[in-house]
Amino acid sequence: MSVQAPPTSITTRIVRVQAFQILLVLIAIWVVFAILEGDRFATVGNMRLVAQNAAILAILGVGMTFVIITAGIDLSIGSVMVFSGVIGAKVMVAQGGDGWGTAWLGIAASVAAGLAWGLVNGVLVAKAKIPPLIVTLGTLGMALGLAQIITKGVDIREVPLVMQSKIGYGNAFGDVPMLAGIALVFLVVGGVVLHLTRFGRHTYAIGSNEEAARRVGLKVDRHLIAVYAISGGLAGVAGILSLAQFATTAIAGQSQTNLNVIAAVVIGGTSLFGGVGTIFGTVVGLFIPAVLQNGFIIVGIQPFWQQVAVGAVLIVAVYVDQLRRAAAQRGGRTNVLSRLRGRESTSNEE
Amino acid sequence: MKRTSRGLAAAAAVALAVGSLAACGSSDGGGGGSDSKKIAFIQGVSGDEFYITMQCGIEAEAKKLGAKVTTQGPEKFDPTQQKPIVDSVVASRPDAILVAPTDVSAMQAPLKAASDAGIKVVLVDTTVNDPSFAVSQISSDNEGGGAAAFEAIKELAPDGGKVLVVSTDPGVSTVDARAKGFKDAAAKDSSFQFLGVQYSHNEPTQAAKIVTAALQKDPDIVGIFATNVFSAEGSATGIRQAGKQGKVNVVGFDAGPAQVKQLRDGTVQALIAQQPDVIGSDGVQQAIAALDGKSTKKTIQTGSTIITKDNVDGDAKDAVYQSSC
Amino acid sequence: MSEQPILEARGLSRRFGHVTALDGADFDVRPGEVVALIGDNGAGKSTLVKALSGNLAVDSGEIRFDGKPVAIETPTVASGLGIETVYQDLALAPHLDPVANMFLGREVMRPGVLGALGFMDAKQMRVGAQEAFDLLGATVTDLNVPVGSMSGGQRQAIAIARAVHWANRVVFLDEPTAALGVRQTANVLDTIRRVRDHGVAVVFISHSMPHVIEVSDRVQVLRMGRRVATFETAQTSMEELVGAMTGVNGEAA
Numbered sequence: 001m002s003v004q005a006p007p008t009s010i011t012t013r014i015v016r017v018q019a020f021q022i023l024l025v026l027i028a029i030w031v032v033f034a035i036l037e038g039d040r041f042a043t044v045g046n047m048r049l050v051a052q053n054a055a056i057l058a059i060l061g062v063g064m065t066f067v068i069i070t071a072g073i074d075l076s077i078g079s080v081m082v083f084s085g086v087i088g089a090k091v092m093v094a095q096g097g098d099g100w101g102t103a104w105l106g107i108a109a110s111v112a113a114g115l116a117w118g119l120v121n122g123v124l125v126a127k128a129k130i131p132p133l134i135v136t137l138g139t140l141g142m143a144l145g146l147a148q149i150i151t152k153g154v155d156i157r158e159v160p161l162v163m164q165s166k167i168g169y170g171n172a173f174g175d176v177p178m179l180a181g182i183a184l185v186f187l188v189v190g191g192v193v194l195h196l197t198r199f200g201r202h203t204y205a206i207g208s209n210e211e212a213a214r215r216v217g218l219k220v221d222r223h224l225i226a227v228y229a230i231s232g233g234l235a236g237v238a239g240i241l242s243l244a245q246f247a248t249t250a251i252a253g254q255s256q257t258n259l260n261v262i263a264a265v266v267i268g269g270t271s272l273f274g275g276v277g278t279i280f281g282t283v284v285g286l287f288i289p290a291v292l293q294n295g296f297i298i299v300g301i302q303p304f305w306q307q308v309a310v311g312a313v314l315i316v317a318v319y320v321d322q323l324r325r326a327a328a329q330r331g332g333r334t335n336v337l338s339r340l341r342g343r344e345s346t347s348n349e350e
Numbered sequence: 351m352k353r354t355s356r357g358l359a360a361a362a363a364v365a366l367a368v369g370s371l372a373a374c375g376s377s378d379g380g381g382g383g384s385d386s387k388k389i390a391f392i393q394g395v396s397g398d399e400f401y402i403t404m405q406c407g408i409e410a411e412a413k414k415l416g417a418k419v420t421t422q423g424p425e426k427f428d429p430t431q432q433k434p435i436v437d438s439v440v441a442s443r444p445d446a447i448l449v450a451p452t453d454v455s456a457m458q459a460p461l462k463a464a465s466d467a468g469i470k471v472v473l474v475d476t477t478v479n480d481p482s483f484a485v486s487q488i489s490s491d492n493e494g495g496g497a498a499a500f501e502a503i504k505e506l507a508p509d510g511g512k513v514l515v516v517s518t519d520p521g522v523s524t525v526d527a528r529a530k531g532f533k534d535a536a537a538k539d540s541s542f543q544f545l546g547v548q549y550s551h552n553e554p555t556q557a558a559k560i561v562t563a564a565l566q567k568d569p570d571i572v573g574i575f576a577t578n579v580f581s582a583e584g585s586a587t588g589i590r591q592a593g594k595q596g597k598v599n600v601v602g603f604d605a606g607p608a609q610v611k612q613l614r615d616g617t618v619q620a621l622i623a624q625q626p627d628v629i630g631s632d633g634v635q636q637a638i639a640a641l642d643g644k645s646t647k648k649t650i651q652t653g654s655t656i657i658t659k660d661n662v663d664g665d666a667k668d669a670v671y672q673s674s675c
Numbered sequence: 676m677s678e679q680p681i682l683e684a685r686g687l688s689r690r691f692g693h694v695t696a697l698d699g700a701d702f703d704v705r706p707g708e709v710v711a712l713i714g715d716n717g718a719g720k721s722t723l724v725k726a727l728s729g730n731l732a733v734d735s736g737e738i739r740f741d742g743k744p745v746a747i748e749t750p751t752v753a754s755g756l757g758i759e760t761v762y763q764d765l766a767l768a769p770h771l772d773p774v775a776n777m778f779l780g781r782e783v784m785r786p787g788v789l790g791a792l793g794f795m796d797a798k799q800m801r802v803g804a805q806e807a808f809d810l811l812g813a814t815v816t817d818l819n820v821p822v823g824s825m826s827g828g829q830r831q832a833i834a835i836a837r838a839v840h841w842a843n844r845v846v847f848l849d850e851p852t853a854a855l856g857v858r859q860t861a862n863v864l865d866t867i868r869r870v871r872d873h874g875v876a877v878v879f880i881s882h883s884m885p886h887v888i889e890v891s892d893r894v895q896v897l898r899m900g901r902r903v904a905t906f907e908t909a910q911t912s913m914e915e916l917v918g919a920m921t922g923v924n925g926e927a928a
Contacts, residue, residue: 037442040441040442040443041441043441045441046438046441049434049437049438049440049441050437050438052437053433053434053437153519153520153549153551154520154521155453155455155519155520155521157454157455157479157521159455164459168459169459193793196794196795197792197793197794197795198782198784198793198794198795199793201771201775201779201782201795202779202780204768204770204771204775205768205771205775205779207770208768208769208770208771208823209766209767209768209769211764211766212766212767212768212779213768213779213780214750215730215750215760215762215766216750216766216779216780216781217749217750217751217754217780218779218780242430245433245456246429246430246433246453246455246456247455247456247458247459248429248453248454248455248456248521250428250429250430250453250456251519252426252427252428252519252551252552253426253428253429253430253431254428254430255426255428256425256426256431257430274770275768275769275770275771276770290434293434293435293438294434294437294438294441297422297435297438297439297442298438298439298441298442299442300420300442304396307425
């Protein structure tokens with residue numbers, strides 16, 4: 001009969017998740033800045049702005065989390081976002097007007113454009129078996145190039161006023177920036193789908209062991225196409241939101257968006273090797289660079305330090321992931337700090 | 351509980367690191383009593399000699415007037431990177447902000463919000479769609495600079511011919527004005543044929559590609575006006591790749607160390623230098639005046655200098671940009 | 676031959692380029708018996724299992740299930756017939772917990788609208804998995820940790836429990852004892868007998884002659900892509916089996 005060891009308690013499991021550990025890091029950073037510049041940093045107004053500026057990246061992060069959990073990558077999101085914004089702007093300019101009718105048309109066009117690129121990525125990855133890194137590197141260039149062809153390199157700045165006033169700089173539920181509210185909806189839906197539904201379960205399974213997923217009869221190709229389509233579609237959403245926030249298609253911008261989002265997803269504990277990850281972790285992973293940048297500027301530190309700090313956090317996060325995987329292969333459990341302590345104590349004995 | 355302590359320890363370590371960084375950061379500021387005015391300077395892009403020279407002008411003037419300056423800038427000339435920086439600077443509540451907006455539309459709302467928060471905003475170099483909230487706008491006479499660039503080409507190629515403009519991104523008010531000034535001046539002279547404006551997106555490699563392609567199409571181009579530092583750098587590379595050195599005259603805008611070296615090497619024949627240090631010091635003066643409740647000048651235009659190989663070590667020596675103060 | 680085979684293959688052939696993996700191979704297994712499938716490396720054992728479990732298309736030949744010809748084109752078709760396979764490399768998702776692995780591709784959905792929206796019934800699956808493990812006496816100590824962090828024996832137990840839970844007709848076990856210690860091997864062999872006693876046909880692929888003799892009812896030998904011999908286990912010896920595998924005794928039958 002089965003020998004049942006005491007099952008792992010819920011609290012132990014939560015604490016063991018990297019996202020939780022990284023949350024403690026975020027809180028620590030926040031506390032330090034709050035102590036240094038409390039009256040300026042730790043204000044509702046400042047936190048509103050940080051959330052508003054992280055909102056669009058968060059929406060991209062939802063799609064990227066799904067993609068990376070399947071052991072894939074999507075480098076194209078920044079370009080697809082620009083392309084979608086351009087399509088949305090073009091449609092709205094053609095329609096004319098400053099009202100919601102025009103805005104909704106632009107939103108639909110932008111999301112459809114993003115979805116189309118996502119499908120292209122997905123089909124090439126799943127059916128043509130081209131590595132995702134290459135596929136999305138290719139579509140990165142294609143989407144941006146087409147955006148420049150369509151606009152002849154000239155940013156479109158005619159954005160319906162309702163989009164700027166209600167979405168870009170509007171508020172939801174009282175004092176929450178509309179952008180942050182929208183992002184929150186996508187984060188919650190994304191998290192629920194990932195953690196509670198069959199779709200999410202299959203996403204993990206494919207990233208964990210694609211061959212095993214095929215053998216139990218999962219439609220792996222179709223699922224991968226769907227995952228990349230989600231990422232593309234969310235880039236379409238991000239594109240139209242960026243248009244609402246900046247009132248320009250910012251064709252030259254977003255060149256580092258893909259890397260920033262990937263960094264956030266990885267900092268949040270999602271493994272680049274697939275099979276592991278949470279939406280919550282991605283959110284925390286996004287806020288670490290955002291809060292660091294905000295705090296550094298308020299304290300008055302050279303902007304370059306922010307990149308150094310985020311780079312260091314990224315490397316530490318991946319190192320922790322490596323240790324965890326190595327330990328899992330040995331059949332044991334990770335305990336990063338005890339390893340470090342172990343090393344310290346040996347050196348002390350010497 | 352062991353695992354919790356691990357997380358806490360890591361968090362504590364990070365806190366320590368951030369704290370010590372922050373500590374040395376704030377000690378950097380130095381000088382100035384508690385009542386000294388705080389001025390924040392937000393560059394268009396960090397690490398660019400134009401903005402560094404402007405920063406030098408700002409810091410020198412601020413020291414003179416007893417104000418404290420902090421400088422921030424995005425990695426790229428990109429409004430999506432600059433906006434979070436502006437928001438954070440506003441949250442730090444300086445008395446005045448000197449800012450070079452990276453987009454006429456995108457930076458409108460964040461800078462307006464800064465002004466609404468009671469911060470005096472001075473637009474330096476570039477501007478926004480509706481700058482009425484700003485206490486002052488200071489920029490080079492960019493159209494004049496463009497016209498000067500055409501004059502320089504005319505002197506180098508008196509017989510006329512085809513001329514091209516390599517610009518950065520459309521929608522950046524200053525470079526658009528430079529291109530316009532050049533175009534208008536070229537239109538007045540029938541011996542020159544204007545081939546239009548190409549955009550390098552501020553990347554030298556892109557500018558090089560544009561120039562090699564243009565020379566494939568029109569091998570008889572006599573002059574190229576590169577509207578900023580990176581475009582000039584790339585244009586010179588493109589001409590070298592096409593083997594057209596000496597046949598095509600390049601006039602650069604701005605006078606960073608790379609341009610001056612190109613001028614000395616003979617790859618670039620003339621440079622139109624702006625006066626970023628003057629823009630900076632004027633900006634500080636206007637900001638302080640606004641803070642003191644005095645009247646300000648709504649717009650100030652600064653001039654430009656034509657630098658050639660002949661005057662680079664003479665009259666125009668001081669017009670060259672600095673890479674550090 | 677008193678009883679009709681549940682699963683039968685006749686003259687299966689499959690070539691990979693110049694390599695002939697199966698060369699007119701025959702195979703049969705009856706309900707409630709353990710058939711050991713043996714053969715040297717490259718004899719075609721794995722290819723045959725893949726063909727019978729819907730993971731590989733054959734060039735020619737016929738597969739019969741319950742006496743009727745069938746086309747097992749995908750693993751899903753095989754599953755539909757009640758055929759499950761435990762692979763040598765186990766084919767578990769290492770990052771998922773035992774319950775998720777058990778129900779992978781066959782998730783139990785919540786009733787009603789939530790189910791239609793794709794929500795899974797975690798509690799139901801947990802109970803089902805626990806029952807399946809208990810049934811086999813599988814020592815799965817923790818249903819919440821990823822199977823990747825478990826021992827080889829535990830993973831083997833989960834893989835077998837999963838196959839047996841879903842297979843009501845035929846189970847293929849490809850080298851299930853290869854990486855196991857003595858006690859765990861005994862557990863697996865015990866499990867095999869238990870499954871057989873439920874009336875399920877078990878096909879046991881192994882290199883270990885002692886295990887083959889210990890657990891199987893019949894032994895079928897593959898050599899160079901075809902079946903060269905069939906033995907009643909009770910009437911054969913290890914020497915005879917090895918001879919048939921290597922071809923030393925000629926075409927024994």
